[in-house]
Every structure is written in C-alpha cells, then in structure tokens.
Amino acid sequence: MRFAIFGDIHANFEAFEAVLADAKREKCDRFICLGDVVGYNADPQACLAIVRELNCPVVKGNHDEYASSQCSLETFNPLAESAIRWTRDTLTPEEKEFLTSLPLTTNVESFTIVHATLDSPGDWGYVLNQLDAAASFSRQEAQVCFFGHTHSPRLFVKDGSVVGFPLTEVKIESKKQYFINVGSVGQPRDGDWRAAYAVYDLDSKKVTLRRLKYDIEKAQTKIRNAGLPVKLAERLFLGR
Ligand code: ZN
Numbered sequence: 001m002r003f004a005i006f007g008d009i010h011a012n013f014e015a016f017e018a019v020l021a022d023a024k025r026e027k028c029d030r031f032i033c034l035g036d037v038v039g040y041n042a043d044p045q046a047c048l049a050i051v052r053e054l055n056c057p058v059v060k061g062n063h064d065e066y067a068s069s070q071c072s073l074e075t076f077n078p079l080a081e082s083a084i085r086w087t088r089d090t091l092t093p094e095e096k097e098f099l100t101s102l103p104l105t106t107n108v109e110s111f112t113i114v115h116a117t118l119d120s121p122g123d124w125g126y127v128l129n130q131l132d133a134a135a136s137f138s139r140q141e142a143q144v145c146f147f148g149h150t151h152s153p154r155l156f157v158k159d160g161s162v163v164g165f166p167l168t169e170v171k172i173e174s175k176k177q178y179f180i181n182v183g184s185v186g187q188p189r190d191g192d193w194r195a196a197y198a199v200y201d202l203d204s205k206k207v208t209l210r211r212l213k214y215d216i217e218k219a220q221t222k223i224r225n226a227g228l229p230v231k232l233a234e235r236l237f238l239g240r
Helices: 013-025 044-054 062-068 078-090 093-100 130-137 216-225 230-238
Strands: 002-006 030-033 105-108 111-114 144-147 154-157 169-171 178-181 195-201 206-212
Touching: 002 013, 013 044, 013 195, 013 206, 013 216, 030 044, 044 078, 044 093, 062 078, 062 093, 078 230, 130 154, 130 178, 144 195, 216 230
Parallel strands: 002 030, 111 144, 144 178
Antiparallel strands: 002 195, 105 111, 154 178, 169 206, 195 206
C-alpha cells in the first residue's frame, strides 16, 4: 500500500493538481487529507470537490472550521480574516456542512492522522519544537501519526533523538514513535514555494517528502481576480 498524504491545500487548485499528478506517477493507491482544504487562496470549491471525489480519510483543519462556522474573527490578523470572510461567502451551505462534519482525528490502517496536535486537536496549537511534540506524543498510541498546520515539513521522534528538517526520506524503525509533518500543498512556509506532500509506503516502511513546482502565476492571478488581498498572492512565491 502506498499512501499520498497531503494537507493544507488551502484552495490552491494548481498546487493540488501537481501533487495529485505526482502521486499518480509515484503509484500511490490511497489518499489521506490532513485538513485545511480551504482558506487563503481562490479555489476552495474545486479543491473541496476533488477531496470529496477521492473519498479518502480527511480530518478537519482550523480553516475548515472557521470557513464553515460563524465563529468570531476578532482576534485574527487582517489577512486571514478577509480570506475567511471571502471563503464563507463562496462556499455553499452543503459544502460547509461537509466541512463541519469532519472528525478532528482518525486512524487509518496502522497510523493516526490529525491537523494540529493529538493532545488538544480542537485548540489548533502549533507543534514547532520537541516540547510541543512531547505533549502530542503523550496522546499518541499508533507508531506513526501524520499532521499539518505549521506548513513546514518536519519529523519528530518520541525519544527526542532526531528532528528531521527538512524531512526527505525516512525509514520507520520498529520501537520508535513518529510525529510527521508533511508540509503544505497550497501555502508552504518553509521558504520553499513548491507544493509539499509525503508518500508513505506501508510495506517498505518509508516516508518520502515530495516537492513539486506548479503554475504559481495562475494561482496568483486567480487570487487577484477574486478580490482576495494581493499579499496572499505575493506570499505564495516567498514560501512564507
Ligand atoms: Zn493551514
């Protein structure tokens, strides 16, 4: 079994297309979505339609929640706030219902998936260092858990001995526990604008991070044409 594991698509259709084409070339036969299908970029409906068509396990991201609820956006930075308002206005009630119904965490085969952290998945904390990872590990039963949210690919091992950054290819060793961030499809923040996702080969126990160029100009033009903040288009190329 070969899994394509992706998250933080953030309504970037061009990046998502590139990832799915690569997953096909990589002969992935299963798909996993780590949440934040929508938010920031201009194609929430197209990206959502693809995820639903794949009929794969999906967990809820914070942007999926913000876009599908009427929660207050008072404490948000202006960029995120206007993107969420735009997405709320764009999605249909039925699409919002789908996002609302997503679980915060779920198990797939031998591993677990979550958007942010296992210790408090609905609080949307960021796992940026070993200390943050330790809190999540305290609730991790499976050997491997995949997550997103920070938009930076990174690999944590429970014994604290290894932090892969950036993650490239890792062999899952028995007796060790892993918390693996696969980066972001639609808005990477590790200084590399290319779309990120991971391939997990369950038989060889290897996790490989893939980076893909995509038609970024097209995605940026759509953002401008949609009336979303221009800064959201500019940041894509900065990988921030
Ligand atoms: Zn995100």
